[in-house]
Amino acid sequence: MKSLMITFLFLLVSIFTFGQDNSEIELKRITSKIDSTKTPELVLIQEFMVKSPIDSVWNAYTTKKGYERWAAPLAEVDLKVGGFIKSNYNKDGKIGDSTTIITHIINYVPKTLITLQAEITDNFPEFMKKEAKDFYNVIYFEEMKDGYTSVKSYGIGYKNNSKYLSLMNYFIPANEKILMNLITHLEKE
Numbered sequence: 001m002k003s004l005m006i007t008f009l010f011l012l013v014s015i016f017t018f019g020q021d022n023s024e025i026e027l028k029r030i031t032s033k034i035d036s037t038k039t040p041e042l043v044l045i046q047e048f049m050v051k052s053p054i055d056s057v058w059n060a061y062t063t064k065k066g067y068e069r070w071a072a073p074l075a076e077v078d079l080k081v082g083g084f085i086k087s088n089y090n091k092d093g094k095i096g097d098s099t100t101i102i103t104h105i106i107n108y109v110p111k112t113l114i115t116l117q118a119e120i121t122d123n124f125p126e127f128m129k130k131e132a133k134d135f136y137n138v139i140y141f142e143e144m145k146d147g148y149t150s151v152k153s154y155g156i157g158y159k160n161n162s163k164y165l166s167l168m169n170y171f172i173p174a175n176e177k178i179l180m181n182l183i184t185h186l187e188k189e
Contacts, residue, residue, distance in 0.1 A: 030179050032172045036160050041134075044155035044168060046175055052186035054143040057151060058111045060182055061139070070182040072101075081107050085116070106136065114139050127163050151179075 030048045050057060060066035067075040072087035076095045083105040086095050093099050106115040116139070120132035128135075134157035142150040155171070158164045 029183060030176045032176060034165070034168055040160055041156065042158040042160050042164055042168070044158065044171060044175075045152070046155075046172075046179065047150070047152040048179060048183060049144065049148050049150050050183045050186050051146075051148050052189065053147060054111050054141055054149045056186055056189060057149040058141055060186060061114065062108075070185040071178060079105065079108070081105065103137075111141055111143075113141070125163070125167070128167075131157065131159065 030046060032044070032046045035043045035045055056066075060070055062077060062079045064075050064077045067077055067085065067087065072089050073091035074088040074093065074095055076084075076086040078084050085103040085105065086100055087103070088095055088097065088100045090097075090099050101121070102119040104117045104119070106117055108114040116137045117135060118137075120129050120135070136156050138154045138156065140150075140152045140154075142152075144150050153175075158168070
């Protein structure tokens with residue numbers, strides 16, 4: 001217990017001593033790890049808690065209006081098994097142009113789970129294109145006490161090799177930044 005307290009105090013002192021700005025501290029609300037203990041593949045696990053009702057969190061992921069508030073300036077959502085989320089990060093673009101990202105909805109259980117599979121486009125590395133059918137994102141939503149919702153995302157299908165480990169160095173901070181947008185948006189509502 002004493003060593004835990006010392007570690008906690010050291011962490012607090014380190015944060016304030018080295019003058020991290022608020023955005024760096026806020027990102028710590030999202031935990032990210034790569035796990036390969038249960039499979040020869042890599043699993044990217046990202047999770048966070050947000051002070052927002054589960055209905056609002058679910059709608060942020062599964063409606064056009066919700067998705068456009070935090071993920072991309074342009075979106076189209078067809079929430080059904082076999083449906084899709086089409087998004088475009090170019091606010092001057094349009095859904096359907098060459099910069100549109102299409103994510104297929106494989107299945108879902110309302111306010112509990114959604115399984116997504118992105119279409120791999122020409123912008124992805126060649127080594128991913130051959131394995132496109134293997135990549136999924138499974139997201140769990142859980143209503144917690146005091147108005148919080150827990151979100152756990154599992155990116156599965158990545159191979160356990162240096163190419164994919166290097167790719168994770170890009171995905172992790174990019175995903176954390178977008179998830180922080182979600183947290184900020186939901187906690188302002």
